[in-house]
Amino acid sequence: MLKAMLGEAWLAMGANRLRTALTMLGMVIGVGAVVIMIAIGQGAQYAVQQTISTMGSNLYIVLSGSFTTAGVRSGSAGGPTLNVADAEAIAELDGVANVAPTHQGSRQLVYGSQNWSTSVVGTTPPYLEARAWNIVNGASFGDSDVRSSTRVALIGKTVAQNLFGDEDPVGKTMRIQQNPFTVIGVLGSKGQNLDGRDQDDTVIIPLSTAQRKVFGTPFLGSVRMIMVQADSAESMPKVEAGIESLLRQRHRLREGSPNDFFLRNLSAAAESEAETTRTMSILLGAIASISLLVGGIGIMNIMLVSVTERTREIGIRMAIGARQKDILTQFLLEAVMISFAGCLLGLVLGLAIALGINAFTGMVVVISGSAALVAFAVAAMVGIFFGWYPARKAAQLDPIEALRYQ
Amino acid sequence: MTQPVIRVVGLGKSYETAAGLFPALRGVDLEIRPGEYIAIMGPSGSGKSTFMNLLGCLDTPSTGDYFLAGENVGQMDKDALAILRNRTLGFVFQGFNLLPRMSLQDNVALPLVYAGTDKEARRSAAREMLDKVGLGQYAESLPSRISGGQQQRVAIARALVNKPQLILADEPTGNLDSHTSEEIMRLFGELNAEGITIVLVTHEPDIAAHCKRQVKFLDGEIVSDHLTGAAA
Ligand SMILES: Nc1ncnc2c1ncn2[C@@H]1O[C@H](COP(=O)(O)OP(=O)(O)OP(=O)(O)O)[C@@H](O)[C@H]1O
Ligand SMILES: [Mg+2]
Numbered sequence: 001m002l003k004a005m006l007g008e009a010w011l012a013m014g015a016n017r018l019r020t021a022l023t024m025l026g027m028v029i030g031v032g033a034v035v036i037m038i039a040i041g042q043g044a045q046y047a048v049q050q051t052i053s054t055m056g057s058n059l060y061i062v063l064s065g066s067f068t069t070a071g072v073r074s075g076s077a078g079g080p081t082l083n084v085a086d087a088e089a090i091a092e093l094d095g096v097a098n099v100a101p102t103h104q105g106s107r108q109l110v111y112g113s114q115n116w117s118t119s120v121v122g123t124t125p126p127y128l129e130a131r132a133w134n135i136v137n138g139a140s141f142g143d144s145d146v147r148s149s150t151r152v153a154l155i156g157k158t159v160a161q162n163l164f165g166d167e168d169p170v171g172k173t174m175r176i177q178q179n180p181f182t183v184i185g186v187l188g189s190k191g192q193n194l195d196g197r198d199q200d201d202t203v204i205i206p207l208s209t210a211q212r213k214v215f216g217t218p219f220l221g222s223v224r225m226i227m228v229q230a231d232s233a234e235s236m237p238k239v240e241a242g243i244e245s246l247l248r249q250r251h252r253l254r255e256g257s258p259n260d261f262f263l264r265n266l267s268a269a270a271e272s273e274a275e276t277t278r279t280m281s282i283l284l285g286a287i288a289s290i291s292l293l294v295g296g297i298g299i300m301n302i303m304l305v306s307v308t309e310r311t312r313e314i315g316i317r318m319a320i321g322a323r324q325k326d327i328l329t330q331f332l333l334e335a336v337m338i339s340f341a342g343c344l345l346g347l348v349l350g351l352a353i354a355l356g357i358n359a360f361t362g363m364v365v366v367i368s369g370s371a372a373l374v375a376f377a378v379a380a381m382v383g384i385f386f387g388w389y390p391a392r393k394a395a396q397l398d399p400i401e402a403l404r405y406q
Numbered sequence: 407m408t409q410p411v412i413r414v415v416g417l418g419k420s421y422e423t424a425a426g427l428f429p430a431l432r433g434v435d436l437e438i439r440p441g442e443y444i445a446i447m448g449p450s451g452s453g454k455s456t457f458m459n460l461l462g463c464l465d466t467p468s469t470g471d472y473f474l475a476g477e478n479v480g481q482m483d484k485d486a487l488a489i490l491r492n493r494t495l496g497f498v499f500q501g502f503n504l505l506p507r508m509s510l511q512d513n514v515a516l517p518l519v520y521a522g523t524d525k526e527a528r529r530s531a532a533r534e535m536l537d538k539v540g541l542g543q544y545a546e547s548l549p550s551r552i553s554g555g556q557q558q559r560v561a562i563a564r565a566l567v568n569k570p571q572l573i574l575a576d577e578p579t580g581n582l583d584s585h586t587s588e589e590i591m592r593l594f595g596e597l598n599a600e601g602i603t604i605v606l607v608t609h610e611p612d613i614a615a616h617c618k619r620q621v622k623f624l625d626g627e628i629v630s631d632h633l634t635g636a637a638a
Pocket of ligand 2: 454455456576
C-alpha cells in the first residue's frame with residue numbers, strides 16, 4: 001500500500017516537473033544554507049579549540065606595567081618593573097606548575113645568504129612546558145644554558161623553512177644581531193594563535209643570552225613579562241590572588257596605590273573567544289534555518305495549489321474507496337518526498353560549497369554526520385508540518401463536492 | 407425471499423440554494439433485489455443523479471433511511487462508507503472519471519490499492535478485468551490514448567475489480583454514440599447475467615429497453631415502476 005502510494009507520489013511529482021523543481025529549490029537552498037553554516041560554525045569552533053589547545057592550558061601572563069619614581073609615573077617604556085627574582089618567587093607559590101620570565105622582540109636572522117625577520121623570545125626552559133611545546137628535531141636548552149648565556153637557539157617551523165629550506169637546521173649556525181647562534185632544535189608546529197599570528201614564526205633562546213646579546217637591556221635581570229602556568233584550572237583563582245599579593249609585597253606598593261604590573265588570564269581570554277564563536281555559529285545556524293522555513297512555506301503553498309487543482313481526482317479516489325487517511329497519506333507523502341529530495345540535493349550542494357570554501361579560502365570547515373542527520377530530520381519535519389494542512393484539507397473534502405468540482 | 411441489496415425508505419434530499427432549501431428528492435421508497443437490472447429514467451432535474459449519489463454513498467440524505475445489503479448506511483462513519491464504496495458497490499460515471507496520469511491497468515487496480523491488496527494480486531486482477539472488457543492489450547496505455555467507449559469500459563472494469571454485488575451507473579452512455587452505447591449495454595447485460603445487480607440512469611428508451619425493470623422519476627418522486635419485456 002505504502003509502496004503503491006510512493007509510486008503515485010513520484011508520478012505526481014513528475015507530472016509538473018518545473019513546479020516540483022522550483023518547490024524543491026526552496027528546500028535545497030534552505031538545507032544547503034544550514035549545512036554550510038553548520039560546517040563553517042563548527043569549523044570556527046574547531047579552529048578556536050585547536051588554537052586554545054596549542055596555546056597551553058591554565059596560563060597567566062604577568063606584564064610589567066608603569067612604575068612611579070619620585071611621583072613621576074612612566075609607562076612600561078620607562079623600564080620593566082618585573083625581574084627574574086619575582087619569577088623565582090612566583091614559582092614558590094602554591095598551585096603554580098611553571099614560571100618563565102620572558103623577553104620578546106622582533107629581530108633579523110641571517111643564515112648564509114638568507115635572512116628572515118621573526119619574533120625572538122628569550123626565556124627559561126619552563127616556558128616550553130607551560131606552552132606544551134615539544135621539540136621535533138634536536139634538543140632543548142637547559143637551565144645551565146640560561147646561567148651561562150650560551151648562544152643556542154630553538155627555531156619554529158616557519159623559520160626553519162624560510163631560513164634553511166631543505167637543509168637540516170640542527171647544528172647550523174645563524175646570526176641574530178651579528179651574534180652567532182647554534183640551532184639545537186626545531187619546535188613542533190602550533191599553527192596560528194587566536195589573533196591569527198603564526199606561532200611557528202619564532203626563535204627561542206635562553207633569557208640571559210637574549211638580554212645580553214640580542215636586546216641589550218640596560219636593566220639586567222628585569223623582564224617585561226612572566227608566563228605562569230597553574231597546575232590545574234581549579235587552582236587558577238588561588239594562583240591569581242597569590243601572584244597579585246606577592247608582587248605588591250615584593251614591589252613594596254602601599255595600600256591604595258595601583259599595581260605596577262598587569263595580570264592577564266590567557267585561558268579566560270581563550271574561553272571567551274570560544275564562547276564567541278559558539279554563539280556565532282548558533283546565530284549562523286539560526287539565520288540559515290529561516291531559509292529552511294521559507295522552503296517549507298513554499299512546499300505548503302504548492303501543496304495547497306495542488307490540492308485545489310486535483311480536487312476532482314480526490315473525488316474520484318474517494319468514490320472508488322479511498323478513506324480520509326488514504327488521501328491524507330498520499331498528500332503528506334508527496335510533501336515529504338519533495339522535502340526529502342530537496343534535502344538530499346541541499347545536503348550535497350551544501351557539502352560541495354563547504355568543501356569549496358575550504359579549498360579556496362583555507363577556512364576550516366567541519367563536516368559532521370550528525371549535521372546531515374539533523375538536516376534530514378528537519379526536512380522530514382518540515383515536509384510533515386507544512387504538508388499537514390494541505391493534506392488534511394484534501395482528506396476532508398466531501399466526495400460529492402469534490403466530484404462536482406470543475 | 408432473498409434480502410434486498412438496496413432498500414430505501416422515505417429517502418429525501420434537499421439542497422441549499424440562494425432561494426432557500428430546494429427538495430431534489432422527496433421521500434423515495436424503493437427495493438432492489440439481487441440480480442436485478444434497473445433503468446432509472448425521468449426528465450432532466452427530476453433527481454436521478456441525486457438519487458444515484460445517495461445510493462453510491464457519495465452523498466448523505468436529508469431524510470429517510472438507506473439499507474445497503476441489510477445495513478443502515480445512515481449510521482456509518484466516513485471510513486465505513488469508503489469501505490462500502492470500495493467493496494460493496496462500483497460506481498460508473500457519465501464522464502468516465504479515469505485518472506489521466508495512470509495507465510489503464512493502474513486505473514483499474516486503484517480500488518485494490520485502497521483495499522490493501524498486494525501488488526501481484528492487484529496486477530493480475532486488473533489484467534483479468536481489462537481482458538473481460540476486451541481491452542487487455544491496452545493495459546499500459548494512458549486513458550487519453552483510447553476512445554470514449556473504451557474509456558467507459560475501463561471505468562466499468564475498475565468498478566468490477568473488487569467483485570462488488572452492485573454496479574451503479576449514472577448515464578454511462580451519455581457521452582457515447584449509439585453504436586458504442588450498444589457495446590456498453592451488451593457488457594452490462596453480460597455482467598447482469600453473471601448475477602451482478604445493476605442500476606443505471608438513462609434518458610434513452612433504447613438503452614432502458616435492455617434493462618429488466620424501469621423506474622421513472624419526476625420532480626423528486628417515483629412516478630412509475632414496472633418490469634420490461636427484457637425481464638422475461
Ligand atoms: N449541489 C446542488 N445544489 C443545488 N441544487 C442542486 C444540486 N444538485 C442538484 N441540484 C438540483 O436538484 C435537482 C435534481 O438534480 P439532479 O442532478 O438529481 O437531476 P437529474 O435527474 O440527474 O438531471 P439530469 O437528467 O439533467 O442529469 C435539479 O433541479 C438541480 O438543479
Ligand atoms: Mg443527472
